[in-house]
Amino acid sequence: MKKVGMLLVVVGVFGLFAYAQEPQYGGTLVIGSSQTFKDMDPRICNDVYSMYVINAIFDELLCLDPDTLKPAPYVAKSWEISEDGAEITFYLHEGIKFHNGEPLTAEDVAFTFNWIADPANASPNQTEFEWLQEVVVIDDYTVKFITKPDWAPYAPALLGENYAIVPKDTVLEMGDDEFNVNPVGSGPFKFVEWKRGDHITVVRNEDYWLTKPYLEKIIFRPIPNLATMMLELETGGIDIADNVPAQDAKRFMDNPDLGVVVQQIPSLSYFYLGFNMSKAPSNDIRFRKAVYMSFDATAAVDAVFQNLTGLRAYGAVPPALWANDREYLKTIAIQEDDEQAKALFEELKAEGVIPAGYKAVVYCPPDPRRIQISTVVATSLIENGVEAEVQPLEWGPYLDLLYRSEEKPEGEYDMYVIGWSGSPDPNAFLYYLFTSENATVGSANNFSFYMNERVDTLIKYAGTTLDPDIREPEYVAAQRIIFKDIVHIPLYHYIETRGVRARVHGYKVDPTASMPIVDPFTNVWVEQG
Amino acid sequence: MIAYTVRRFLQMFIVLFGLSLLIFIMLKMTPGDPAVIMAGLGATPETIQAIRDKLGLDRPLHEQYWRLISGLFNGQIRAVTYHTSVWGIIFERLPATVELGILALIIALLVSIPAGLLSAIYRNSPLDYGVTTVALLGISTPVFWTALMLMLILGVVLRILPISGRGETIGIWSFVTWDGLRHLIIPSLALSSVLMAMNARLTRASMLEVMRQEYIKTARAKGVREAMVIVKHAFRNAMAPVLTNVGLQISTIFAGAVLTETTTAWPGMGRLMIEAINRRDEAVVLGLALFLAITAQIGYLVVDLAYAWIDPRISYD
Numbered sequence: 001m002k003k004v005g006m007l008l009v010v011v012g013v014f015g016l017f018a019y020a021q022e023p024q025y026g027g028t029l030v031i032g033s034s035q036t037f038k039d040m041d042p043r044i045c046n047d048v049y050s051m052y053v054i055n056a057i058f059d060e061l062l063c064l065d066p067d068t069l070k071p072a073p074y075v076a077k078s079w080e081i082s083e084d085g086a087e088i089t090f091y092l093h094e095g096i097k098f099h100n101g102e103p104l105t106a107e108d109v110a111f112t113f114n115w116i117a118d119p120a121n122a123s124p125n126q127t128e129f130e131w132l133q134e135v136v137v138i139d140d141y142t143v144k145f146i147t148k149p150d151w152a153p154y155a156p157a158l159l160g161e162n163y164a165i166v167p168k169d170t171v172l173e174m175g176d177d178e179f180n181v182n183p184v185g186s187g188p189f190k191f192v193e194w195k196r197g198d199h200i201t202v203v204r205n206e207d208y209w210l211t212k213p214y215l216e217k218i219i220f221r222p223i224p225n226l227a228t229m230m231l232e233l234e235t236g237g238i239d240i241a242d243n244v245p246a247q248d249a250k251r252f253m254d255n256p257d258l259g260v261v262v263q264q265i266p267s268l269s270y271f272y273l274g275f276n277m278s279k280a281p282s283n284d285i286r287f288r289k290a291v292y293m294s295f296d297a298t299a300a301v302d303a304v305f306q307n308l309t310g311l312r313a314y315g316a317v318p319p320a321l322w323a324n325d326r327e328y329l330k331t332i333a334i335q336e337d338d339e340q341a342k343a344l345f346e347e348l349k350a351e352g353v354i355p356a357g358y359k360a361v362v363y364c365p366p367d368p369r370r371i372q373i374s375t376v377v378a379t380s381l382i383e384n385g386v387e388a389e390v391q392p393l394e395w396g397p398y399l400d401l402l403y404r405s406e407e408k409p410e411g412e413y414d415m416y417v418i419g420w421s422g423s424p425d426p427n428a429f430l431y432y433l434f435t436s437e438n439a440t441v442g443s444a445n446n447f448s449f450y451m452n453e454r455v456d457t458l459i460k461y462a463g464t465t466l467d468p469d470i471r472e473p474e475y476v477a478a479q480r481i482i483f484k485d486i487v488h489i490p491l492y493h494y495i496e497t498r499g500v501r502a503r504v505h506g507y508k509v510d511p512t513a514s515m516p517i518v519d520p521f522t523n524v525w526v527e528q529g
Numbered sequence: 530m531i532a533y534t535v536r537r538f539l540q541m542f543i544v545l546f547g548l549s550l551l552i553f554i555m556l557k558m559t560p561g562d563p564a565v566i567m568a569g570l571g572a573t574p575e576t577i578q579a580i581r582d583k584l585g586l587d588r589p590l591h592e593q594y595w596r597l598i599s600g601l602f603n604g605q606i607r608a609v610t611y612h613t614s615v616w617g618i619i620f621e622r623l624p625a626t627v628e629l630g631i632l633a634l635i636i637a638l639l640v641s642i643p644a645g646l647l648s649a650i651y652r653n654s655p656l657d658y659g660v661t662t663v664a665l666l667g668i669s670t671p672v673f674w675t676a677l678m679l680m681l682i683l684g685v686v687l688r689i690l691p692i693s694g695r696g697e698t699i700g701i702w703s704f705v706t707w708d709g710l711r712h713l714i715i716p717s718l719a720l721s722s723v724l725m726a727m728n729a730r731l732t733r734a735s736m737l738e739v740m741r742q743e744y745i746k747t748a749r750a751k752g753v754r755e756a757m758v759i760v761k762h763a764f765r766n767a768m769a770p771v772l773t774n775v776g777l778q779i780s781t782i783f784a785g786a787v788l789t790e791t792t793t794a795w796p797g798m799g800r801l802m803i804e805a806i807n808r809r810d811e812a813v814v815l816g817l818a819l820f821l822a823i824t825a826q827i828g829y830l831v832v833d834l835a836y837a838w839i840d841p842r843i844s845y846d
Contacts, residue, residue, distance in 0.1 A: 036800075036804055038610060038808075039612075046569045047569075118535060118580060119573070119575040119576060119578075119579060122568070122576050122579030122580050122583060123576065124567075124568050124569045124572055124576060126572070126573060126575070126576050127572055127573050127576070130573070176612075177607075177612040177613065178612075180612040181613065195695070195698070195796065196611070196618070196621060196622070197622060197625075197796025197797075197800055197801070197804075198625075198694055198695045198794075198796040199694065220696060221794070222794065223693060223694075223794045224791055224794065224800075225673075225791055225792045225793075225794065227677055227792075228677070228680065228692065228693050228792060228793065228794060230690050230691050231680050231681065231685055231693075232693060234685060235684060235685055235688065235692060237684075237691065237692050237693070237694075393560075394560075394561065395561070395566060395807075396559070396560060396561015396562065396565070396566045396809060397559075397560030397561040397562070398561075399561065399562070399565045399566070400560055400561050400562055400565065402564065416752055438573065441567075442574050442577075443573060443574040443577055465718060487652060
């Protein structure tokens, strides 16, 4: 009798456990964002925070397989690439409806992408579509992307979260401004209200074509003060925090009774110290090498990020992506060597490469972590005989400085610390940061103005095909040249760190820094009661 | 009095014109291209130029100024980064700041004036020392720290109040709902801490000054009860400088609650100003600055008119 009783208890416990883990319909998820939301129109939205909301309201042509980081079907159920690689034809799911009942067709897809690609519309996302000639409607559910003659088509260019599909007729009727504040999508959640500065509310789309979302409602709350966000996370005022500082991550990990699970993943980001290779002394590889030798980059990154939220970088392509070549690039990374650094600086001074009275200025944006790392660099230079200082600038003047001017095309900076994030393809990092085409006065991404024909050829050739077996060796070769040339001192890849209340299930932190709630791979639910 | 009021309104326009010019010049002198900031990192030169053309940023400065000012006065100018009119976004955020400011001021006055009064009456007593010490702490403590401590104690430890945000609203107001009122308490207490500290010290100093006057001695000599001496004779005269300070605080509250609003995620005009500056939305920055200036001018006028009501010796005719 006693044994039967025990068995019943065990079965009961397992039963309860199984019951507790079954996804539940209903409930509200509250998501905290560390920045205020700006735009709800995916055609112009270029900030990752607004994309949290856009991802819930709109559907995208493709999505990202979270395990392989490769494009996966979404609104497009399949696609074909022409033999010459100049055209991609997408075949759309039928029966998808926007929240106002209008069907989603190829017209809407063509309208969305042609609008973004048109420079006259001044979309901040237009850069991502420099390769696009035109999007053409073949029939109601077939659409063709035609590339410009000297560009290669590749599906990863469409993977940025920005490329959700808007309803053409609705947008034209409402006007761009009105649509931006009252968005109409086809996604798993419908827009309800936007109390600017306070919250955005969306509710379940009961007619969602893909799957029924478990959640009844999502509330997105901008909480600009991180300390406040951590208090809200701890008390359950929010369920997901999009940014958890290292010290709080540690606290939550060490105290599971607080009910917060810390999820981490290396993000698709790359932060670095760059040199202005248009003028002395940074145009001399000995100077760049000496700066690199002056400090221990690994120790600096580990200290600033407390071994938790930053991963030392050795190349520009994040470790989550293919062609990162991390193991090799680690072997050519320069180690700290103060003696040799001092000797090199003396040699450069004797030759006049470092002029008398020279002061190295390390520019950086108003980010405490980048200021700390810049301070390490400047302090190390001083210790090795070169006067140096750190100059943090607000983003406006910082970009003005790095973009240069017609009056001073060589730029007025030596060294700068900045970051870059891109879509899940090596081209999104290497093409923009290191090719000559991206070293243009007035607007640049290659702020070092690094001009290397061989690197240009390798990167552009890799962009002419979708075959990773052909592309990878080109990108690997290009990176090896770049980092042997010490164009940048690679610093870190940010580790995306999110805090998630234990009642939230099915949520997985994403390396692209998005907020996937419902898509072909995800359907987040919350325990209720 | 009417003539005086009209003169003050005319002066206001002159002040606003000068202020608008000053702010415009400061905006133009601030490093950083607004078109570059709006376009974001990695934008093409064509995109940046298209934004410049749309906003007229390449036009001569006097044309840009006229476009902004005329657009603000006729309500046509857009808050580009908010996709609505400038006055639309300002008035959208105004109720939150009004609620916060008024409740903070009420709390501050309800606490500081009696505290200052008692402190003055019982000068050099433990009560006096207590009030002056707390007041000094209130002035010295950064408001964001006070807000964080209130959130920690009331929101995390005791769990009796929500930590941040505005809560439910009916129409544009949140204080009319129980949830909204609960959300309003922590930011109001935080903001009031600075206000009450200053008002308490000023009330105390002003009362001490007034109670040294001859007419107070005369009233006492005539046998007037002490309570009447304080309330009827001393208090009313002592309130003049306090009233001036409250008038100044009204305009400060509208503009200066930035730290409180940011720490408590309160969606008011202080946060709007910071957002607009970061986004380089010049129309919003200028519109908000002018709105705050108008508020301040009206506040000062009300204070000056109230002086005449409090003190019959003062006349503006």
